[in-house]
Amino acid sequence: MNIYHPQLAAVTEVTDETVDTRTLRLEFTDEAVREGFTFQAGQFGEYSVFGAGESTFCIASAPTRKGYIECSFKAVGKVTTALREVNIGDTVGFRGPYGNSFPVDDWKGKDVLFVAGGIGLAPVRCVIWNVLDRRDEFGDVTIVYGARSVGDLVYKRELEEWGSRSDVKIVTTVDPGGQTDDWKGEVGYVTPVVEATAPKADNAVAVLCGPPIVVKLTLPVLEKLGFADDAIFTTLENRMKCGLGKCGRCNIGSVYVCKDGPVFTAAQMKELPPEF
Amino acid sequence: MSDAPDTHGATAARYFIDESGLRALTAELLAAGTEVVAPVATDVCQSPSAIASSACLLPGVAPVDIDYKLLGDAAELDLSRGLPQLSLKQFFLPEHEALCRWHQRGIVTTIEEVPTSFAPRLVLAAKPCDAAALAVVDQVMNWDYQDELWNGRREATTVFNLACPVIDDSCFCTAVASAPDDTKGADGLLTPVEGGYLVEATTDKGRAFVEGHKARFTSVDGAPAAESRERQAADERAAARVRVAANLEIDPASVRDWIDTHFEDPLLATLAVRCNGCGACTSVCPTCHCFDIVDEEEGVGHGTRRRCWDTCQASTFTLHASGHNPRDDQHVRYRQRINHKYSIYPLKFGEVLCTGCGRCTRVCHAGQDIVEILAAIDVAARHPEPVDSGAEAVKP
Numbered sequence: 001m002n003i004y005h006p007q008l009a010a011v012t013e014v015t016d017e018t019v020d021t022r023t024l025r026l027e028f029t030d031e032a033v034r035e036g037f038t039f040q041a042g043q044f045g046e047y048s049v050f051g052a053g054e055s056t057f058c059i060a061s062a063p064t065r066k067g068y069i070e071c072s073f074k075a076v077g078k079v080t081t082a083l084r085e086v087n088i089g090d091t092v093g094f095r096g097p098y099g100n101s102f103p104v105d106d107w108k109g110k111d112v113l114f115v116a117g118g119i120g121l122a123p124v125r126c127v128i129w130n131v132l133d134r135r136d137e138f139g140d141v142t143i144v145y146g147a148r149s150v151g152d153l154v155y156k157r158e159l160e161e162w163g164s165r166s167d168v169k170i171v172t173t174v175d176p177g178g179q180t181d182d183w184k185g186e187v188g189y190v191t192p193v194v195e196a197t198a199p200k201a202d203n204a205v206a207v208l209c210g211p212p213i214v215v216k217l218t219l220p221v222l223e224k225l226g227f228a229d230d231a232i233f234t235t236l237e238n239r240m241k242c243g244l245g246k247c248g249r250c251n252i253g254s255v256y257v258c259k260d261g262p263v264f265t266a267a268q269m270k271e272l273p274p275e276f
Numbered sequence: 277m278s279d280a281p282d283t284h285g286a287t288a289a290r291y292f293i294d295e296s297g298l299r300a301l302t303a304e305l306l307a308a309g310t311e312v313v314a315p316v317a318t319d320v321c322q323s324p325s326a327i328a329s330s331a332c333l334l335p336g337v338a339p340v341d342i343d344y345k346l347l348g349d350a351a352e353l354d355l356s357r358g359l360p361q362l363s364l365k366q367f368f369l370p371e372h373e374a375l376c377r378w379h380q381r382g383i384v385t386t387i388e389e390v391p392t393s394f395a396p397r398l399v400l401a402a403k404p405c406d407a408a409a410l411a412v413v414d415q416v417m418n419w420d421y422q423d424e425l426w427n428g429r430r431e432a433t434t435v436f437n438l439a440c441p442v443i444d445d446s447c448f449c450t451a452v453a454s455a456p457d458d459t460k461g462a463d464g465l466l467t468p469v470e471g472g473y474l475v476e477a478t479t480d481k482g483r484a485f486v487e488g489h490k491a492r493f494t495s496v497d498g499a500p501a502a503e504s505r506e507r508q509a510a511d512e513r514a515a516a517r518v519r520v521a522a523n524l525e526i527d528p529a530s531v532r533d534w535i536d537t538h539f540e541d542p543l544l545a546t547l548a549v550r551c552n553g554c555g556a557c558t559s560v561c562p563t564c565h566c567f568d569i570v571d572e573e574e575g576v577g578h579g580t581r582r583r584c585w586d587t588c589q590a591s592t593f594t595l596h597a598s599g600h601n602p603r604d605d606q607h608v609r610y611r612q613r614i615n616h617k618y619s620i621y622p623l624k625f626g627e628v629l630c631t632g633c634g635r636c637t638r639v640c641h642a643g644q645d646i647v648e649i650l651a652a653i654d655v656a657a658r659h660p661e662p663v664d665s666g667a668e669a670v671k672p
Contacts, residue, residue: 002392002424004375004569004583008385050378050385051579053571076597091385093378212600238602239594241569244421247586248566249593252602253539254620259420273539276602 003244006048006093007033011086012068017154021119022084023060023072026094039063041104041130042123042235042263045096046243047071052082056240058262059097060122062129069094072122072154098243099262102127102207102233104134111139111199115218117146117190117210121154123235123262124209128162135167140199143170146190146214149178171197190214191221201226208234219266229267236262236269236276252276288464289483291493292505294472301492302400303350311397312347313367315357344399344406355401355468359443363562363633364399364406368429369413372584375425375569380577392424394432398485401438401466404458405449405633409562410435411461415625416565434485436475439467439509442516446634448524448647454631456516467509474509520632524647526654528618528628534657535619539611543656547649548610550642555587557636557644563617563629566593588612614649 013025028034040063048054055077061070075084086092104127112131116124131138143162147153153172162168173186173193186193190210198206206227208218215234222232238250238257250257253273264272293301305312318341342357344364377388399407410430417423440447440456449455459465463482466473475493477483486493496506538544558564568586573579586593589610594603603609621629630646637645 001389002375003421004581005389006376006387006581008387048571048581050380050581051571051573053581054569074597080597089383091380091383093387211598237596239596241567241586245419246416246421246423246565246567247569247583248416248588248616249586251616251620253615254536254623275539275608 004095004242006046006054006095008091009069009094011088011090011092014086014088017072017156018152020076021072021074021154023070023155024083024086024092025061025068025070026092027068028094029091034067037069039069039097040101041127042101043097043099044243044258044262045069045071045094045098046240047073047079047083048093048095049079049082049086050091050093052079054093054095054241055079055083056237056243058123058126058235058237060126062126062133064130064133072119072125074119095243099258100260102130102235102263104130107131107205108137109139109203111204112141113194113198113204113206114141114143114145115190115194115206115208115210115214115222116144117214118148118152119154120210120214121145124207125155125158127207132162132165132168139203141168142197142199143168144173144190144193144197145170146173146175146193146210147178148175150174150180150183152178169197189217191217194218194221195225198222198225201228201231205231205233208232222266227266229270230265232266233263234266234269236264238276288476288478289486290496290506291475291477291486292469292472292496293466293475293493297492298355298400298473299350299353301489302347302353304489304492305398306347306350309395311395312400313344313364313397314347314353314355314400315342315360315403316345316347316352316354317341317357318343318345344402353400355438355466355473357401359403359633359635360406361635362560363409363635364402364435365409365413365562365565367397367399367433368410368426369565369567369585372582373425375581375583377580378578390425392428394428397429397433399433399435402435402462403633404437404440404456404460404462404465405447405454405631406562407435407437407462408449408454408458408460408631409633412563412621412625412627412629412631413565414461415627416621419625434481435462436464436466436482436485437462438473439465439513440516441512442519443634444638445523446637446645446647447520447632448634448650449632450517450521451524451526451650452528452628452630452632456520457513467513469505469508471505474505524632524651526650527658528622530657531650531653532619532622532628534653535615536623538656539615541656543652544611544614545607547614547652548607548644551589551606551610551640551644552642553589553591553606553609554641555589556639556641558587558589558613559585560635560639562631562633562635564588588616610644614653618650618653 008029009026015023044058046054057071060072073080240250241247245259344360374390417426459478463479464477567583595601617629
């Protein structure tokens with residue numbers, strides 16, 4: 001079996017997150033693969049619809065949840081449009097897991113701050129559940145999540161679930177004008193919310209993911225709060241085909257996002273040439 | 277893959293074969309079902325760039341296109357040919373190849389594997405720059421994950437180079453750690469001498485090949501009669517090295533480090549100015565290995581997933597689904613090609629992703645000349661003061 005050979009997986013659950021974003025739950029068809037499959041928070045895979053091709057997304061479910069994986073995607077291209085057409089019981093392909101991961105084990109005893117924008121919550125959600133499934137090992141857990149509008153918030157049921165837990169502090173915010181009449185969260189960009197809700201930086205790590213503008217504006221805020229560059233983690237994405245360090249398109253200078261990433265610290269990001 | 281080659285000389289097994297012997301050997305191989313690849317004239321020369329280069333204007337040779345082809349008949353063998361238009365890459369990383377096939381019947385999907393072992397093949401009269409490229413690309417194809425399709429073809433193929441007389445001013449193999457008589461990536465070397473070829477087998481695979489067809493070769497080790505032939509071969513090879521070294525001399529380590537520390541240097545944008553992103557350079561390049569993966573439907577419910585050559589010079593190469601493109605301008609895409617070849621790959625794998633064949637220069641309709649470009653970077657790298665007053669290091 002060559003390295004580009006996909007595993008088959010059945011779609012067992014379909015959840016519409018927004019009008020154009022969908023989550024699929026996948027279970028590997030081969031029992032041995034299903035039982036033996038492991039991954040770490042932050043890793044990604046190549047998902048395929050046969051006939052349409054492969055597309056790269058993170059694994060959005062947590063490694064602590066066994067027996068299935070989940071992916072969330074926006075239907076914008078050929079493969080994601082085809083993925084949106086699949087139904088429960090259909091078969092898709094998967095290659096992975098690939099890439100490095102968030103060093104969750106190193107965060108034991110620390111407060112964890114999650115900051116996500118839009119569909120950037122997908123890779124962060126994997127880490128959130130990973131941390132919550134091992135809740136005793138970490139300090140305070142704070143989640144700041146922003147989207148353009150209430151309709152653009154993903155994982156709405158889970159936002160409610162996290163909000164109802166006493167051991168999680170969560171603040172959701174939508175851009176001005178994006179709120180509805182019954183919106184109970186904040187209105188405004190994530191940066192002031194981060195400033196107001198972040199834990200003390202001296203024993204905390206921050207996980208940040210979102211559109212480039214969210215990352216760009218939040219990094220200085222975290223710095224101002226005292227987060228060291230190696231205590232801020234993010235996950236980058238670039239167009240990929242192989243996921244294996246061969247096809248030659250995801251590199252930023254000499255760094256291959258597929259092999260050296262996708263998880264980088266702010267310190268590592270500052271070393272990268274400005275081409276992402 | 278070929279095992280590590282010996283250095284020239286003492287440990288390389290040396291033989292002689294004459295023209296008719298080589299032709300008979302080729303016929304014998306073809307009859308036994310071994311595929312033989314060699315440069316052949318494929319058509320009357322159509323390509324202006326090939327005419328401009330001396331590739332098809334060697335003295336006494338009619339202007340024709342030259343390509344590496346699977347021989348159908350030993351009579352096609354003609355080792356007097358110049359540089360093939362495309363490199364040997366196509367026989368190891370085909371322009372497109374199946375990665376797997378899928379079949380859907382009702383709700384049941386099955387995946388059919390593709391073979392990763394291949395029929396034995398001999399490449400005869402490979403250009404040393406083309407064979408060296410195989411050893412260079414071996415590195416990325418085995419970086420953690422092993423590409424069995426590439427490795428399978430490498431294992432099945434025995435490569436004998438033909439010492440190169442040097443084609444034209446675009447050749448620069450000696451500037452990038454190769455040579456016109458290099459055996460890197462190959463299993464042996466043929467050097468034209470009076471009446472035939474001096475044959476050196478430099479790997480176990482090469483020696484086993486000669487051993488397997490012993491009757492066609494005469495051993496020259498310790499044979500005093502062969503001395504003059506060996507002297508002739510050595511002289512011609514030394515002369516070819518001198519000829520190609522006159523085209524370009526650079527310090528690859530300085531070039532590597534300069535590019536790494538001058539990502540935004542205006543010189544790199546200036547050097548890209550004529551490029552209009554057609555991607556011909558990446559097609560003809562023996563080391564460019566970037567690929568796309570696409571699904572090809574072949575009917576209802578079945579099809580083939582293929583990888584195809586791709587080019588970093590196309591804007592779609594890095595285009596995100598969101599519309600964002602990290603390499604959104606042609607000079608940035610050209611910088612990527614230069615950076616990948618002369619800095620990223622050397623930093624990662626310790627080897628330049630270029631063997632100095634010069635095809636990118638010859639094929640470029642816009643006149644991008646890699647020899648000029650490397651010379652300009654080398655000058656910048658050797659001078660601690662910026663050559664251009666606007667040139668400043670991105671990183672200290």
